[in-house]
């Protein structure tokens with residue numbers, strides 16, 4: 359869980375499905391502030407390539423997150439500021455595209 363709690367980014371999209379439990383994804387905004395997304399069972403979300411984020415459990419203390427890949431699975435993560443090379447590369451594309459689709 360340590361990397362989840364630390365601000366990091368990936369050189370590919372982070373596509374997640376919450377199959378159980380709940381928690382919070384914090385997404386770094388274009389203005390360099392945190393935007394908190396509460397996720398619960400059945401939610402599906404995509405964090406764009408090169409977007410800093412972190413994850414915290416809520417008081418329930420349990421979550422089961424499945425990750426999906428569009429290409430060969432890659433679990434590479436860069437902490438801040440090492441990942442800045444990706445934010446610079448994708449700055450115009452990714453900063454406001456974090457998507458959360460809530461369960462019905």
Ligand SMILES: [Fe+2]
Nearest residue numbers: 366368372435
């Ligand atoms: Fe991540």
